[in-house]
Amino acid sequence: MKLSKLAFQVTKTPPTNADTINHKLLVQAGYVRQLMAGVYTYTNLGLKVLRNIENIVREEMDALGGQEILMPALHPKANWLITDGWNKIDVLFKLQSRTGREYALGQSHEEIVTPLAKELIHSYKDLPLTLYQIQWKYRDELRAKSGILRCREFFMKDMYSFHENQADFEKFYGEVKAAYLRIFQRLGLTAKVTEASGGSFTQKISYEFMVLTEAGEDNIFYCDRCDYCINQEIATITEGDACPKCGAPLKLARAAEVGNVFDLGQKFSKDFDLTFANKNGEKKYPIMGCYGIGISRCMGVIVEKHHDEKGIIWPACVAPFAVSLIALNGAEPYANHVYETLQQAGIKVLFDDRFQSAGSKFAAADLIGLPIRLVISSRNGKQIEWKKRDQAESELIDLETVIKRLQ
């Protein structure tokens, strides 16, 4: 991609009314545009990042045996009346058709996936079953905030599992937990598994995957010596108290929730009369679990965790392109050759071919935040300057070496 052709360019001045780092940098670098509070357009650059995150999540969910489907975002009122979510869930967006028929916009999909599963589950032999989707979610938040961290429309992976018994659910939960930790690690995030309340629909404890950041909205107690971690909302302790697992003093910190896991029990199975026959031919309700990852929120949290005063520093696996290519000082012909050669080698390149000053191109590359910067300058002949975004030093290498390193 040539930067001169990119539809949404970097801007020299950051936007006002953007106090949060992810908001400021994502807008300034041209990844998102705000339509209204909590609702954003993802530009071509931003969509590439979103897709990269999505694909990592997809890989791991598929590896768990999850089957990806795509459910509607527009739901009939009837499904939400069955669980009483229509009256109880205050973040549920409700709308009305011309004829007065009422609908909800999906804020989660238990009400859709559970009746769907009735077609699939009849016997214990049909269990376990795991379905997931990656889709926009809608929540009528009283206050959207923090850039793309808390939105009214956000991109989310939600997975639902159905089990014969509690033991099977817990076994699967363990696998999901491991997969989640792998996902966040791949995204460059250190997530802590945090005990939290299950919300109003379940009395059981849920687990939240928390990343420490001041931009988050939760306060969590965590232990440096072991993996104990609990949300302040259900904790009866204070900072410095002994960790109940290992005795070390607990720390209190701000964190953002990037994923969660709920033990739904038989709540939805019973509401929708989803049953299966066990080995003795008895009718039973499956145990359900649901597992979310906020894809768009992850993108924001990555920016919160990976940036400096000059801009974003994407982990390689989520960066929209592998390298920034900059042509300086009349080196355009060779830079064009390098651009074509890298593209033919299957390497994703963002080529700054604009007629701009050197400083302007460097600033744009730093702001956009691709992991590698290549500079072509006539003073270096055919040698190419290779510099990592997160390091100050650069080195001169030839084109073959560049290709070798990027493949």
Place this chain on the structure above:
RNA sequence: CGGAGAGUAGUUCAGAUGGCUAGAACGUACGCUUUGGGAGCGUAAGGUCGCAGGUUCGAGUCCUGUCUCUCCGACCA
């Protein structure tokens, strides 16, 4: 939803006490020049001052209402 701040050019902002043709920088277009950290000179385009009322000879400025954005809080199956 409670509290606070803010809406003026594409962007970031300036426009005390009301005053006559509303400015700057950056960006944009054109010309010349320039290429290792957001270059320079010149010319030009670009505004119903968020919206609706009101006070006044006169409103970007004062008053009322309203919409929107940001922050704090509450809320967040």
